[in-house]
Amino acid sequence: xxxxxxxxxxxxxxxxxxxxxxVDKLEPDAAGTEVQGIVTAFAASQYxxxxxxxxxxxxxxTHEGVFYSHQGHGSALEQDSVYQEKSALISxxxxxxxxFHDTIHRYALDxxxxxxxxxxxxxxxxxxxxxxxxxxxxPEMTVSGVAEYLKQKLNIPYVRVAGNLSxxxxxxxxxxxxxGNGHSVIPxxxxxxxxLVIAGEGPEWEVPEYIRDAVRQGxxxxxxxxxxxxxxxxxxxxxxxxxSRQFPEVPVQYIQEQxxxxxx
Amino acid sequence: xxxxxxxxxxxxxxxxxxxxxxVDKLEPDAAGTEVQGIVTAFAASQYxxxxxxxxxxxxxxTHEGVFYSHQGHGSALEQDSVYQEKSALISxxxxxxxxFHDTIHRYALDxxxxxxxxxxxxxxxxxxxxxxxxxxxxPEMTVSGVAEYLKQKLNIPYVRVAGNLSxxxxxxxxxxxxxGNGHSVIPxxxxxxxxLVIAGEGPEWEVPEYIRDAVRQGxxxxxxxxxxxxxxxxxxxxxxxxxSRQFPEVPVQYIQEQxxxxxx
Numbered sequence: 001x002x003x004x005x006x007x008x009x010x011x012x013x014x015x016x017x018x019x020x021x022x023v024d025k026l027e028p029d030a031a032g033t034e035v036q037g038i039v040t041a042f043a044a045s046q047y048x049x050x051x052x053x054x055x056x057x058x059x060x061x062t063h064e065g066v067f068y069s070h071q072g073h074g075s076a077l078e079q080d081s082v083y084q085e086k087s088a089l090i091s092x093x094x095x096x097x098x099x100f101h102d103t104i105h106r107y108a109l110d111x112x113x114x115x116x117x118x119x120x121x122x123x124x125x126x127x128x129x130x131x132x133x134x135x136x137x138x139p140e141m142t143v144s145g146v147a148e149y150l151k152q153k154l155n156i157p158y159v160r161v162a163g164n165l166s167x168x169x170x171x172x173x174x175x176x177x178x179x180g181n182g183h184s185v186i187p188x189x190x191x192x193x194x195x196l197v198i199a200g201e202g203p204e205w206e207v208p209e210y211i212r213d214a215v216r217q218g219x220x221x222x223x224x225x226x227x228x229x230x231x232x233x234x235x236x237x238x239x240x241x242x243x244s245r246q247f248p249e250v251p252v253q254y255i256q257e258q259x260x261x262x263x264x
Numbered sequence: 265x266x267x268x269x270x271x272x273x274x275x276x277x278x279x280x281x282x283x284x285x286x287v288d289k290l291e292p293d294a295a296g297t298e299v300q301g302i303v304t305a306f307a308a309s310q311y312x313x314x315x316x317x318x319x320x321x322x323x324x325x326t327h328e329g330v331f332y333s334h335q336g337h338g339s340a341l342e343q344d345s346v347y348q349e350k351s352a353l354i355s356x357x358x359x360x361x362x363x364f365h366d367t368i369h370r371y372a373l374d375x376x377x378x379x380x381x382x383x384x385x386x387x388x389x390x391x392x393x394x395x396x397x398x399x400x401x402x403p404e405m406t407v408s409g410v411a412e413y414l415k416q417k418l419n420i421p422y423v424r425v426a427g428n429l430s431x432x433x434x435x436x437x438x439x440x441x442x443x444g445n446g447h448s449v450i451p452x453x454x455x456x457x458x459x460l461v462i463a464g465e466g467p468e469w470e471v472p473e474y475i476r477d478a479v480r481q482g483x484x485x486x487x488x489x490x491x492x493x494x495x496x497x498x499x500x501x502x503x504x505x506x507x508s509r510q511f512p513e514v515p516v517q518y519i520q521e522q523x524x525x526x527x528x
Contacts, residue, residue, distance in 0.1 A: 043473055046480040068446045068474045076451050082478045147528040160525040178467065182332045187340050201468050203442065204492040208524040209307055210332045214346045216310040225525070228468040260472040261424040261489070263527050264411040 003247060005059055005096050006031040008038065011246060012061075013103050022102045023071065030096055035059050037251040040240040042233040044097045046086055048255050053093035055253060060097045061239065063104070063112065063232050066090070104235060112176045115235030120153050122174075132179050135192050136172045143167050143196060143222040150198065156230050158263050162211040163222030169195035176231040180223075182206030189214075189221055196222040200231030227259055267514060269323055269360050270295040272302065275510060276325075277367050286366045287335065294360055299323050301515040304504040306497040308361045310350055312519050317357035319517060324361045325503065327368070327376065327496050330354070368499060376440045379499030384417050386438075396443050399456050400436045407431050407460060407486040414462065420494050422527050426475040427486030433459035440495040444487075446470030453478075453485055460486040464495030491523055 005026060018024060037057030041048040043064040052060045067073040067083060077083045090097065104111035113134055117123050125136040141149070144165040151159060173194045175184065180202025188194055197207070207223055214221045233256065240254035269290060282288060301321030305312040307328040316324045331337040331347060341347045354361065368375035377398055381387050389400040405413065408429040415423060437458045439448065444466025452458055453474075461471070471487055478485040497520065504518035 043469065045473065046477040050480075064469045064473075068450060068470050070469070074447075080450065080454055082474060082481060082483065085481050086477055144528060151528070158527050161528050162524050162526075165526070165528070183338075186332060186344065189346075190344055204465050204524060205307065205328045205334070206332050209309065209328075210346060212521070212524050213310040213350055216314075217346060217349050219346065257476070260426050260468060260476050262426075262429070263422050264408060264415070264425050264429070 002034040003250060004031065005033050005035060005098070008035060008059060008061075008243070008247065009098060012100065016103050016106050018102050018106070023065065024099050024102045026096050026098045027066070028096060033058065033096060035247070035250050037253070038240070038243055038247070039253050039255050040236045040243070041255040042229045042236055042257060045257060046089065047257065049086070049089055049093060049095060049097075051255050052095050053089075055251070057251065057253065058095050060095050061100050061236075061243075062097060063099075063101055063236055064229075065099050065101075066097055100239075104239065110176075110235075111239060112232050112235030113174065115233075115238035116174065116176055116231060118238055119234035120150070125172075132175055132184050133188055133192075133197075134174045135194075136174060137170055138172055140168050140170045143169055143224070146172075146196060146198075146222075147224055150224065150226060154226065154230055154234065156227070156259060158259075159227075160225040161222065162208040163196075164215050164220050167195065167220035167222060169220075169222060171195050173197045175199040176235070177228055178202060180207060180225060182210065185223075186210050195220065196224065198224045198226065200228040201225055227261075229257065229260065233257075266298040267511060268295065269297050269299060269362070272299060272323060272325075272507070272511065273362060276364065280367050280370050282366050282370070287329065288363050288366045290360050290362045291330070292360060297322065297360060299511070299514050301517070302504070302507055302511070303517050303519050304500045304507070305519040306493045306500055306521060309521060310353065311521065313350070313353055313357060313359060313361075315519050316359050317353075319515070321515065321517065322359050324359050325364050325500075325507075326361060327363075327365055327500055328493075329363050329365075330361055364503075368503065374440075374499075375503060376496050376499030377438065379497075379502035380438065380440055380495060382502060383498035384414070389436075396439055396448050397452055397456075397461075398438045399458075400438060401434055402436050404432050404434045407433055407488070410436075410460060410462075410486075411488055414488065414490065418490065418494055418498065420491070420523060422523075423491075424489040425486065426472045427460075428479050428484050431459065431484035431486055433484075433486060435459050437461045439463040440499070441492055442466060444471060444489060446474065449487075450474050459484065460488065462488045462490065462495075464492040465489055491525075493521065494523065497521075
C-alpha cells in the first residue's frame with residue numbers, strides 16, 4: 001500500500017497532545033497524497049522548496065513556517081512579489097509543506113534539543129532536562145574554547161558571545177530557538193549554578209545585559225547565541241535520519257541552509 | 265533656585281502624551297532632589313551607574329531599564345545576586361534613574377531616530393518619516409559599502425548583514441531598537457521601493473528569512489542589523505548635548521558602552 005502524507009504525519013504526531021492554537025499543519029491540505037520523497041529543513045525557504053522539487057520529493061517537513069512569521073502571515077503580505085513568487089513555486093512544484101514545530105518540541109525529550117545535543121556529542125554530559133533548558137556538566141573549557149567547539153561541531157562560521165571569554169565553564173544550560181529570553185534564562189544561572197548558557201536567539205537587552213552586569217561585578221558568567229536556525233536545524237537533520245529508517249521505501253533528505261546573516 | 269530632577273523631567277516630557285502603561289519613570293521616586301550632574305546612556309548598566317557615581321552625577325537618564333526587561337522584573341529576580349549587588353550600588357550611590365523610553369520616541373521627530381540620523385550625517389537624505397521607519401534616498405552604494413560606512417560613523421566593530429553584499433542601494437529604510445520585525449519591515453520594501461533596511465534587532469526568522477528568499481528569487485534586497493543598543497545609543501548621546509545646552513549650570517555627560525556581544 002502506498003505511503004501517504006497522512007501516514008507520515010500520524011507517525012510523527014503519535015501520542016502527542018497539541019495546544020488548541022498549534023501552528024503545526026500541512027499546506028496545502030492534501031493528506032491523502034502519495035509520498036514520493038521527503039525533505040526536512042529548518043524552514044521552507046525558496047531554496048529548500050526548489051531543492052525538494054529538484055529531488056522529486058513532494059513532502060517538505062520544516063520547523064519554521066513558510067512566510068516569515070510564527071503565527072502565519074497577514075493579508076498585506078499577499079501583495080508582495082516575494083510572497084507571490086514563492087506561492088507560485090509551491091503550487092507549481094506540487095509539494096505539501098508540513099509545519100512541524102509544536103509536535104517535535106513536545107516529544108518526551110524535545111526532538112530539537114536532542115538533535116542539537118547529538119550533533120555536539122554532548123548527550124553523556126546531560127544532568128537533566130527541564131521544560132525549556134537542558135542542564136549539562138561538560139569537561140572544563142574556557143568560554144572561547146566552547147565557542148570554537150560549537151563552531152566546529154555545527155559547521156557554522158561564527159557565534160555571538162557575551163561575557164568573559166577566558167572564564168572557565170563546566171555547568172552549561174542549553175536552550176534552542178527563541179528561548180534565549182530573560183524570563184527563561186536569567187533565573188537558571190543561580191538556580192542551576194550555571195557558568196554558561198548556550199541558546200539560539202533572544203532580545204539583546206535581556207540576558208546579554210544581565211551578563212554584562214554580572215561580569216562587571218566579577219561574576220564569570222557567559223552566554224553564547226548560536227543563531228535561531230543554527231540551534232534548531234540539527235533537530236531537523238536528526239528527524240530526517242529517523243524518517244529514513246522508519247520509511248525505507250521513500251528517499252528522505254535533510255537540506256542545510258547557510259546562516260542568514262553574514263558578519264561584516 | 266536649585267535645579268531638581270523634577271525640573272529636568274518636566275522639560276523633557278513637555279507636551280508629550282504618554283500611554284497609560286508607560287515604562288517611563290524615575291526610580292527611586294525622589295523628584296525633588298537637587299541635580300548634581302546628569303549622565304545619559306542606552307541602559308543603566310552596572311558600569312554606567314558606577315561612572316555616574318564617580319563623576320558625581322546623581323541623575324541617570326537611560327533609554328532601557330535597569331533590570332533586563334522592558335516591562336520591569338518579576339519578583340524571582342530579587343533572589344539573584346547580580347540584582348542584589350546592582351540594587352545595593354544604586355542605593356549606596358544615591359542616584360535616581362529616569363527611564364526615558366516612551367517619551368523620546370514620541371517627540372515630533374523621534375529623538376532616538378534623530379540621534380542615529382545625525383550621527384550618520386544622513387539627515388539631508390531623509391524623504392519622510394513614517395511612524396516607525398524613516399525613508400531615505402542616499403547616494404548609491406553597495407550593501408557592503410553601507411555596512412562599512414555605518415561601522416565607521418557609529419564606531420562599532422561589526423554589523424550583521426542579510427542579502428547580496430554587492431547589490432547597489434539607494435532607497436533605504438531606517439528603524440531603531442526592536443522595530444526590525446517582520447510586521448514593521450517587510451511591507452516597506454515594496455510600498456516604499458526600498459533596496460535596504462537598517463534596523464537595531466528583530467527575530468531572525470522574520471525579515472532575514474524574507475531577504476533570503478528575495479535574493480534567491482533574484483530581487484536585490486538587503487538588511488543590516490546594527491544591534492539594539494548601537495541603533496539607539498546615538499539618540500541618548502544627542503540628548504546629553506541638548507541637556508547640556510538647556511541646563512548649563514550642571515555637568516551633563518553621555519556614557520558609551522561596548523557592544524554586548526563579541527563575534528567569535
